[in-house]
Amino acid sequence: MPELPEVETVVRGLQKSVLGRKILSVWIGKSDFIDNPAEFTRLSGQKIAAIERFGKFMLLRLANGEELAAAAAAPVVAVAESATGEKGESYTASLLVHLGMTGQLAPSAAEVPFDKHTHVSFGLDDGRELRYTDPRRFGRMAYLTGELLAKEVEGAGADPLEVGAAEFAERVRSRNARIKALLLDQSVFRGVGNIYADESLWRAKIHPAHVGAKLSVKEAETLRRVLQEILNRAIVMRGSSISDFLDANGEPGEYQRHHRAYGREGKPCYRCRTPIRRVIVAGRSSYFCPKCQPAPRQRKASRRKASRRNKSRR
DNA sequence: CTCGATCCCTGGACGC
DNA sequence: TGCGTCCAGGGATCGA
Helix, strand or coil, X not given: CCCHHHHHHHHHHHHHHCCCCEEEEEEECCCCCECCHHHHHHXXXXXXXXXXXXXXXXXXXXXXXCHHHHHHHCCHHHHHHHHHCCCCCCCCEEEEEECCCCCEEEEECCCCCCCCCEEEEEEECXXXXXXXXXXXXXXXXXXXXXXXXXXHHHCCCECCCCCCHHHHHHHHHCCCCEHHHHHHCCCCECCCCHHHHHHHHHHHCCCCCCEHHHCCXXXXXXXXXXXXXXXXXXXXXXXCCCCCCCCCCCCCCCHHHHCCCCCCCCCECCCCCCECEEEEXXXXXXXXXXXXXXXXXXXXXXXXXXXXXXXXCC
16 A cells, blocks of 8 residues: 555656656546546646655646746746745646555556556657556546645645654644544645554554543654654655555565564564554554553543533634 | 544455 | 455545
């Protein structure tokens, strides 16, 4: 499953292989995962001017021939710029790509036959094709211009690699949801998925059902630190390949060898040898050590108390 | 606000 | 060998 480290790996690969290429043609097969397939014709003639990761999304920034003229003429650019911050560069549109569970975006020689599940193919100006392949089609693609792009960006949570101690603690400790749900919530932190949520909770010795508001400042900071360490290490190792993740070069990552909790049900905890357990939290499998990550005390809370506490929000 | 349920989709695991 | 069944899982959505 592509999470932040996997998407970062793909982005880095694409930066080396297709950055600066111009798209000459667009082919679309199945399109039920595309917001606006009809608008993809506009991609033709545009250059891939930048490739960025935004949470689990990839953003291929496009520029047509007359970048400067277009930027001067289009006021919406300012919106997109302020939303993503920094840089004086202007882009009129972007291709948004989410790999979902099984998506792959990679260049291919034009002679190579399409994979059974290749749904989109962009013909490039060097003769190759940039292809999107996704058996389950849980991914998403969209051609976005200024306003829609800005809306997408605004709704996202903090970048887990950039977020500081104070903001991390605030985002986690102001919520009554369980920490696992908060980590998976893309509007809280963008880019964290099931694997890295479980790995960081194991490292921080925090039970996945622990309520965010009940974490101490110290626990929150420990979680932030280990999450960042784990994400950075995973990026170095080119991500985790568990089911079928392959990077833009078709190569698997290595980080799955370092998993301490995820996928290890019944196997001994690396710290205390207690068998790792699996429970469903926030609708997702959650692997944890029942000894190192003790269950929080019943989070029942009487109806009365709960409503009183929620009165003062904001 | 937070939760669980449901749906989307297909390949892989498993049972017979 | 071949079928049927179950399940994973990110995210959207909806009712409680």
